[in-house]
Amino acid sequence: MRHARFSGFPILIVPVVAAVVTISCGTGNAPRAPVIGEAYAGPPTLALHAEIDAKSKVVAIVHHGDKLQIISHRRRWYKVRGPKGGEGWTDDRALLDLAQMNRLKTLAKETAGLPSQGVGTTFDTLKVHAEPNRNAISFLEIKEGEKFDLLAHRVLTRGPLPKRELIPPRRKAQKTPKKGKALAIPPPPPPRPPGPPKDWVALSKALTVAPDDQLTPAAKDDWSLIRTRDGQGGWVLTSRIYLAIPDEVAQYAEGHRITSYFSLGKITDGDLKKDIWLWTTSVTLGEDHDFDSYRVFVWSLRHHRYETAYIQRREVGYFPVLAKTGEFSVCLENDAGVRVRKMYTMLGNAVRQAGEKACEPSFDVAVGGQLDGAPQIVVNEGQAPAVKTGIVDRLKARVKGWLGK
Numbered sequence: 009m010r011h012a013r014f015s016g017f018p019i020l021i022v023p024v025v026a027a028v029v030t031i032s033c034g035t036g037n038a039p040r041a042p043v044i045g046e047a048y049a050g051p052p053t054l055a056l057h058a059e060i061d062a063k064s065k066v067v068a069i070v071h072h073g074d075k076l077q078i079i080s081h082r083r084r085w086y087k088v089r090g091p092k093g094g095e096g097w098t099d100d101r102a103l104l105d106l107a108q109m110n111r112l113k114t115l116a117k118e119t120a121g122l123p124s125q126g127v128g129t130t131f132d133t134l135k136v137h138a139e140p141n142r143n144a145i146s147f148l149e150i151k152e153g154e155k156f157d158l159l160a161h162r163v164l165t166r167g168p169l170p171k172r173e174l175i176p177p178r179r180k181a182q183k184t185p186k187k188g189k190a191l192a193i194p195p196p197p198p199p200r201p202p203g204p205p206k207d208w209v210a211l212s213k214a215l216t217v218a219p220d221d222q223l224t225p226a227a228k229d230d231w232s233l234i235r236t237r238d239g240q241g242g243w244v245l246t247s248r249i250y251l252a253i254p255d256e257v258a259q260y261a262e263g264h265r266i267t268s269y270f271s272l273g274k275i276t277d278g279d280l281k282k283d284i285w286l287w288t289t290s291v292t293l294g295e296d297h298d299f300d301s302y303r304v305f306v307w308s309l310r311h312h313r314y315e316t317a318y319i320q321r322r323e324v325g326y327f328p329v330l331a332k333t334g335e336f337s338v339c340l341e342n343d344a345g346v347r348v349r350k351m352y353t354m355l356g357n358a359v360r361q362a363g364e365k366a367c368e369p370s371f372d373v374a375v376g377g378q379l380d381g382a383p384q385i386v387v388n389e390g391q392a393p394a395v396k397t398g399i400v401d402r403l404k405a406r407v408k409g410w411l412g413k
Contacts, residue, residue, distance in 0.1 A: 045078035045175035047088060047103040050145035056096025060085045068094025072147050078175060086174065104145060105172040112138050119241035123328050124157035125268035128234065128249045136242035140231035143169050148242060160233040160327055161246065161298050165226045230293040246293060257285050257305055257314055264289040267299045270331035272354055275307045282307035284354065286336050288329060299325040302338055306357040318359035339367040
């Protein structure tokens with residue numbers, strides 16, 4: 009500390025320490041939008057956009073089954089937050105609600121124990137739908153030439169998908185009655201409804217109903233339930249698939265559609281080993297049953313070609329067809345409308361009937377959005393209802409019955 013004089017007066021000089029003030033100009037983390045609902049990504053890959061426009065910038069990518077948080081909603085567009093925090097807009101047709109996701113998981117479990125009705129493939133990329141509906145989300149694509157198991161077949165009328173619940177409805181606040189004096193005068197009674205017009209008889213006669221032949225039939229689609237090699241179950245349009253039975257047998261289809269096929273064993277012809285084939289066929293798509301004909305082909309050691317060992321036409325048949333080496337059975341509807349399983353055995357190249365019994369209650373997967381997370385047992389007509397047991401126990405018992413164990 010020093011003293012100085014200025015104009016005769018002492019001045020005290022004190023060292024001044026400069027204070028450095030740090031001003032933070034960072035913006036910090038913006039508050040996150042609140043979650044108003046939950047959804048799941050439907051397609052194999054789903055792009056989230058920066059704006060409500062499919063051509064806008066892609067800000068995030070999510071995949072099938074990813075759980076998404078809904079943070080905003082404008083008409084059919086939803087702004088969602090992905091598992092990694094990315095936020096963007098997507099069309100509602102690409103989203104699954106919790107019920108749909110549960111149905112899809114249940115479908116995979118239910119189809120795991122169903123017997124294959126033949127191996128199928130496709131000539132082009134095939135979209136696999138979560139439900140048998142053209143508007144249902146395609147969660148998987150099968151490439152050209154890939155193989156899958158055919159399990160079931162359904163013909164359904166085209167229609168809209170069931171309503172989903174992506175955003176839970178708001179609970180209405182209950183109004184508490186105001187305390188006060190009761191109204192001295194009750195409200196007036198409602199007016200009486202108007203009576204019918206004087207000429208109602210003539211008007212009723214004027215109304216005519218169009219005959220059945222003038223009504224336009226509702227459009228229907230033929231669907232097949234498949235199981236992929238990795239165990240996923242889904243629905244595809246039957247017209248987009250074909251069964252991979254060898255061409256040397258398929259050439260005898262006579263324009264009919266092959267709906268299932270099985271190997272019943274092999275025949276040795278020199279260095280060749282040829283399968284004994286069983287197939288079922290249908291005249292056309294759109295039938296309410298699974299097949300109308302079945303046929304067994306054996307390899308002729310004399311002519312060195314496939315020949316028919318047994319054929320049955322003009323039937324009403326239903327899946328599953330059950331087959332193993334040396335025997336098979338088919339479920340047919342008789343003249344009384346009751347389904348009967350006819351059993352056959354192979355004696356060399358000859359097919360012999362081995363009796364019949366009532367068809368087992370079929371393990372049916374619900375379709376059209378009607379699956380409620382529990383398997384539905386459909387009892388065939390003329391049979392006693394099945395006792396409800398666990399999914400695994402029912403599947404084990406049913407497969408044992410099919411295989412004769």
